[in-house]
Amino acid sequence: MNLPKPKNDELIFLPLGGSGEIGMNLNLYGHAGKWLIVDCGITFGDPIYKSVDIAMPDIVSIEDSTKSLSGILLTHAHEDHIGAVHHLWPYLRCPIYATDFAAEVLIKKLMDVGLEREVKINRIKIDSNVKIGPFNIEIISMSHSIIEPSSALIKLKHVLFFTLGIGKLIISHKLEKVLIRKG
Numbered sequence: 782m783n784l785p786k787p788k789n790d791e792l793i794f795l796p797l798g799g800s801g802e803i804g805m806n807l808n809l810y811g812h813a814g815k816w817l818i819v820d821c822g823i824t825f826g827d828p829i830y831k832s833v834d835i836a837m838p839d840i841v842s843i844e845d846s847t848k849s850l851s852g853i854l855l856t857h858a859h860e861d862h863i864g865a866v867h868h869l870w871p872y873l874r875c876p877i878y879a880t881d882f883a884a885e886v887l888i889k890k891l892m893d894v895g896l897e898r899e900v901k902i903n904r905i906k907i908d909s910n911v912k913i914g915p916f917n918i919e920i921i922s923m924s925h926s927i928i929e930p931s932s933a934l935i936k937l938k939h940v941l942f943f944t945l946g947i948g949k950l951i952i953s954h955k956l957e958k959v960l961i962r963k964g
Contacts, residue, residue: 784846787811792940798822798838804861807838808944812937813915816846818853818873819933819944823864837865840872850875851914852903856944857923857930858886867894878903878913880920880929907931 787793792812799806804824810817826833843850852875855863863883867890870877877900879887884902891897905911907922907929919934935942 782842782845784809784811784816784843784849786814786849787816789813790939792935792937792942794942797840797842798824799861805836805838805865806862807840807865809843810916810935810942810944814849815851815914815916816843816849817851817913817916817935818875820856820862821853821864821866821869822859822861824861835864837868840869844872847872847874851916852876852878854913854918854933855879855883855887856932857925857927858883859925859927863887863890867891867896870896870900876901876903876913878905878911880905880907880931882927882929 785793792810795809795811797807797809799808799820799822804822806820806822808819810819823835823837825835850873853866853873855877863886866877866887879902881904884904887902888897891900905920907920909920911918911920917936919936921932921934923930923932933944935944
């Protein structure tokens with residue numbers, strides 16, 4: 782399956798994990814022909830599924846579209862946000878953007894599978910701006926139970942999209958509405 786090609790005047794949100802559940806975060810944002818992945822985590826088994834230790838997002842729907850991936854932005858180093866990167870990156874093969882602490886945690890995971898020299902990690906600073914493909918992103922400091930948690934304010938011509946680990950907030954200047962989605 783191929784991802785649709787987002788138009789220059791639209792933002793497409795495609796959740797593959799973490800929306801409406803705890804853990805396994807992987808959300809895609811499409812704009813101007815490109816896609817941005819925010820987080821790539823795991824979730825842990827529970828008493829209902831006793832034989833499952835961990836689960837990862839199902840990326841089969843995007844494996845044939847890796848050329849349109851601008852990168853993976855990691856918001857922080859909790860397992861439900863970075864725990865699947867070292868397993869799924871060989872199928873995605875795109876640059877990774879992370880704060881220093883998340884990058885160091887990720888490097889240890891990449892070393893476990895022999896990918897530490899192959900994966901390009903771009904270090905980003907909190908309270909800075911970064912451009913990933915057509916996405917202009919402000920990295921904003923958050924309060925959370927880990928070092929250097931961040932959220933991302935994706936700035937497009939007619940839309941500001943604020944994404945964080947506990948929910949999503951869309952502000953559309955074109956529609957002049959605010960929509961809050963729990964997830």
